[in-house]
Amino acid sequence: MSKQQINLDLSNATDVVCESCGNYTFQEVVLMKKVSALVSPTGKEAIVPIPTFSCNACGFINKQFLPVKIAEQSEAPVKSQLKLEL
Secondary structure (H helix, E strand, O other): OOOOOOOOOHHHOOOOOOOOOOOOOEEEEEEEEEEOOOOOOOOOOEEEEEEEEEEOOOOEOOHHHOOHHHHHHOOOOOEOOOOOOO
């Protein structure tokens, strides 16, 4: 199998910025969801990691990065407490 190379011009793409502070950089973080044994496919309680992104500057998680259910339920801003210092 040969890999098809895609030519993509990002000069016309829209930048994603933090909805809280306007920063342009993000870091990967993980949301954790607890699944009840009643609905788990294994019949046991489980913890499910959901990868997403938070702002490097302020820790805010844009609504577009949240799973739909969390975004709908969340009235308060969602912030990550992780601070990455270089």
